[in-house]
Amino acid sequence: MSDTVSRRRFLGTVAASGAGAAAAAQARAAPARPPGKHGRGERVQRVATYCEMCFWRCGVVAEVDADGRVLRLEGNPDHPLTQGRLCARGNAGTSLLYDPDRLKYPMLRTGKRGEGQFKRISWDEALDVLAGKLKAIKEQHGPEAVAFFPHGVSARFMGTLLKAYGTPNSAEPSFAQCRGPRDVGYNLTFGRALGSPEPIDLEDAKLVVLIGSHLGENVFTSQITQFATGLSRGAKLVAVDPRFSTAASKADWWLPIKPGTDIALLLAWTNVLITEGLYDKAYVEEHAHGFKELAAHVAPFTPEWASPITALPAEQIRETARAMGAAKPSVVVHPGRHVTWYGDDTQRARAMAILVALLGSYGRKGGYFLPTPVPRGEFELPDFPDSGKGRADGAGERYPLASEEMGVTNGLVEATVTARPYPIKAWIVYAQNVLESIPQQQSTLKAIEQLDFLCVVDVMPVDQIAYADLVLPEATYLERYDAPLVVNSVKTPFVSLRQPVIEPLYESKPGWWIAKELAKRMGLEAYFPWATPEEHLAKFVEPMGINLLELRNKGAVAFPGRPFLEDRTEDDLPHFYTDSGKIELYSQALKDLGADPMPAFTPPEEPPAGFFRLVYGRAPMHSFARTQNNDQLHGLMAENDVWLHTKPAQTLGLRDGDRVVLENQDGVKSLPIRVRVTEGIRDDCAYMVHGFGQRSRLLRRARDRGASDTHLMTRVKVDPLMGGTGMRINFVRPVKEA
Numbered sequence: 001m002s003d004t005v006s007r008r009r010f011l012g013t014v015a016a017s018g019a020g021a022a023a024a025a026q027a028r029a030a031p032a033r034p035p036g037k038h039g040r041g042e043r044v045q046r047v048a049t050y051c052e053m054c055f056w057r058c059g060v061v062a063e064v065d066a067d068g069r070v071l072r073l074e075g076n077p078d079h080p081l082t083q084g085r086l087c088a089r090g091n092a093g094t095s096l097l098y099d100p101d102r103l104k105y106p107m108l109r110t111g112k113r114g115e116g117q118f119k120r121i122s123w124d125e126a127l128d129v130l131a132g133k134l135k136a137i138k139e140q141h142g143p144e145a146v147a148f149f150p151h152g153v154s155a156r157f158m159g160t161l162l163k164a165y166g167t168p169n170s171a172e173p174s175f176a177q178c179r180g181p182r183d184v185g186y187n188l189t190f191g192r193a194l195g196s197p198e199p200i201d202l203e204d205a206k207l208v209v210l211i212g213s214h215l216g217e218n219v220f221t222s223q224i225t226q227f228a229t230g231l232s233r234g235a236k237l238v239a240v241d242p243r244f245s246t247a248a249s250k251a252d253w254w255l256p257i258k259p260g261t262d263i264a265l266l267l268a269w270t271n272v273l274i275t276e277g278l279y280d281k282a283y284v285e286e287h288a289h290g291f292k293e294l295a296a297h298v299a300p301f302t303p304e305w306a307s308p309i310t311a312l313p314a315e316q317i318r319e320t321a322r323a324m325g326a327a328k329p330s331v332v333v334h335p336g337r338h339v340t341w342y343g344d345d346t347q348r349a350r351a352m353a354i355l356v357a358l359l360g361s362y363g364r365k366g367g368y369f370l371p372t373p374v375p376r377g378e379f380e381l382p383d384f385p386d387s388g389k390g391r392a393d394g395a396g397e398r399y400p401l402a403s404e405e406m407g408v409t410n411g412l413v414e415a416t417v418t419a420r421p422y423p424i425k426a427w428i429v430y431a432q433n434v435l436e437s438i439p440q441q442q443s444t445l446k447a448i449e450q451l452d453f454l455c456v457v458d459v460m461p462v463d464q465i466a467y468a469d470l471v472l473p474e475a476t477y478l479e480r481y482d483a484p485l486v487v488n489s490v491k492t493p494f495v496s497l498r499q500p501v502i503e504p505l506y507e508s509k510p511g512w513w514i515a516k517e518l519a520k521r522m523g524l525e526a527y528f529p530w531a532t533p534e535e536h537l538a539k540f541v542e543p544m545g546i547n548l549l550e551l552r553n554k555g556a557v558a559f560p561g562r563p564f565l566e567d568r569t570e571d572d573l574p575h576f577y578t579d580s581g582k583i584e585l586y587s588q589a590l591k592d593l594g595a596d597p598m599p600a601f602t603p604p605e606e607p608p609a610g611f612f613r614l615v616y617g618r619a620p621m622h623s624f625a626r627t628q629n630n631d632q633l634h635g636l637m638a639e640n641d642v643w644l645h646t647k648p649a650q651t652l653g654l655r656d657g658d659r660v661v662l663e664n665q666d667g668v669k670s671l672p673i674r675v676r677v678t679e680g681i682r683d684d685c686a687y688m689v690h691g692f693g694q695r696s697r698l699l700r701r702a703r704d705r706g707a708s709d710t711h712l713m714t715r716v717k718v719d720p721l722m723g724g725t726g727m728r729i730n731f732v733r734p735v736k737e738a
């Protein structure tokens, strides 16, 4: 706690003042300046909120000085999930707040698209421009001609506005470029998508299976802590990865699988569990449907069948399946997160979900948590209008199992390029870097060229800013309220609060304010029937029976959880929301769609001679393409490397540290990237961390540093069930710089 203010007294102050309003008032007059040293005798306030340096949303406490400067961030010890932990990115939130490259005021394009020439305008003018454009497009083409690309909680208010305006076209990359297939596959099997955070009991697992999940390099504080706790308590670890990841280095079994053959491995594991009677018979009998069909389906898929496909020894496949059988039901088969790989990803997720079911892990200690219902209050809103034209992205039709709530980004890009099923004339891109999050950049750029209007709302001048007609600077997560967050698929459910720790710097504005102001100009105020975000918050928590003051002070409040089948009450029934009310090992829903009712293996395309399969992942100090300009994180990792195996590197005359350009199968080239020569990767793969190689000239640190994997993804294989873009079908070869 501060030198001068006790924690108890401070919390009282925060509560009484509306979560740091005093600090906020001081900040209003304070010029933007970097965090200074905490001077002796300065008054300090501590305000709890939650982090947005990635999507995990850890509890954070900001220490604010008497001048309204955020001195430092630390983990919130009162947060039920993250319990005082912040990762490097969470700690570096101050460097986002005080980044000199931040978007500071609304801007209108003056030059040609792509030149990045703008003039500064007022908020009144900016909102009039946007409202006027939306009105004109609605009159000429209908509201569905506007597409929305949101990301993160702050975009939800704009989402409400655009639904009220009448467009059904909204899509975020977290579905079609990330976890969509996983959620669809688990939903088909258990009747419920997994959501975020992953509902897995890593602490009490006796065995953890990671398939293409490099936990430890993708860092989420609570998950990584629980993973470490589980391992320290003796959990065994199976790491399936063509690369010797950090997790693989801790594993009891590292399976350096041939990329694209995971379904074959999963089928072989299933075969062993069934043929050797190692599955949870009582659980399957009570809860599952279609076991007989599954047993017949997997009968031919022995470890000997899978061995030449996966390049793994049959004995290792058998041994790891037996280890799972011995540890059941306390086995976490991690469902992964970014799982859009080969276009058959929903079926791979199904194969994983079926394995989970056979092990009896779903709803069991050391396996998967079930969600505990938490009531939340909502304002009654008028019905959202229906344009009658349907969606343009194919969700629910061309991609029958795509989430209509999350949409299909690439479907919207395609609709914009082709003007089918109808023309899309404007995009509003909100906290999303569409040039880095959606593959096939050439299509995205073509779509942008065809737009009448592109509005970008963001904190930082990300790549597509150069193409924007209107740029709106959003306040950072440390300067705004967002809708509160309920997390209920965890052992201890909770609600957490995002509240401003200082007033917005420069002329940036919170998302709720932008949406409400637009609503006023567009006659849509009825969809925002609250005067202040505090009123919105009070309504939200009303049925939770919690003390609002406590939530403001602590930042999060926990509720009793019922995460396991044995804890469930009548209120929680049914356990499984499938058509049969049971776990569907055999999926009639898939059969009815003409798809495989049980997963089948299809061999992936092989790399052309001289090329390596491009695989990619995360580093602990960066989130997507959003943190590379952050001075603290840039200091930890300024650019990415491309990993190549020692043997092909030698053949190509490449040494560790050499710079190469990567050229893909279509002749597209990357920016120069450093080579990392290592034994820790299969000799047919090239690996790089995602998010580098950004081109925005306004990102002075991140610009032209490292190479962009997305830029090299000129091909995708689309999952026919949910529209996700399989991206691991691109190949690269290193070309040495002259």
Ligand code: SF4
Pocket: 051, 052, 053, 054, 055, 056, 057, 058, 085, 086, 087, 088, 089, 090, 091, 219, 220, 221
């Ligand atoms: S994992 Fe790190 S970046 Fe993500 S929310 Fe937590 S502290 Fe923030």
